[in-house]
Amino acid sequence: MKRRVPARPVFFKLTQIQMPVGAITSIMHRVTGVVLAIAIPFCFYALHLSLASKESYEHLTKMANTGLFKIALIAFIWALSHHLLAGVRHLLMDIGIGSHLADARRSAWSANVGGVAMALLATGVVL
Template structure:
């Protein structure tokens, strides 16, 4: 006679799953890493334009006056700040600092709020 394994619960309602803030911070950390990997070549191109000649610098300033460019720059700054803060958080947790549940939650919220705050400060400078 074969034994049946106990039925495991299946929950496919993704909009109702509540993930802990630490898990969301970790997922966003990975997403921001991808955003940075995609955005760094554009940053090098902008740096090249700014240093190449007066005409290319003028071209860059015209591009920078575009609203879509400003939005992309603010999004890139948010990704950079969130990724930096989350990376420091992960390194500290690797050595045992802030690894208790209450400390981990607090540091995750700090990373999330800090990343948005840095992006808003950048938006004040850019806009």
């Protein structure tokens, strides 16, 4: 029996796709890498302000006390910690450690939860 081909293209409903936790971790690893790359000039600017003069250092400390700066710092810490944990996970999987399905899921959850936990710990320090 021949299989019938639909006459028109079928489009996926992106809101109904259930991605596995490993895929989410991998995508977030890439996203956090982009966030970290974008943050590099801002980190250099903050370093420059902290070292240039006493007035620029005071300006930096005033900026650091704003809510937006603190939120950005916590997001940066989350991105850094998630990228680190997911990167170690990927490196270990590349050499065959944790590449079985159950181990991969466990390590993906560990990277996701660990990144959030590190950001929450940093929240207590930042605020």
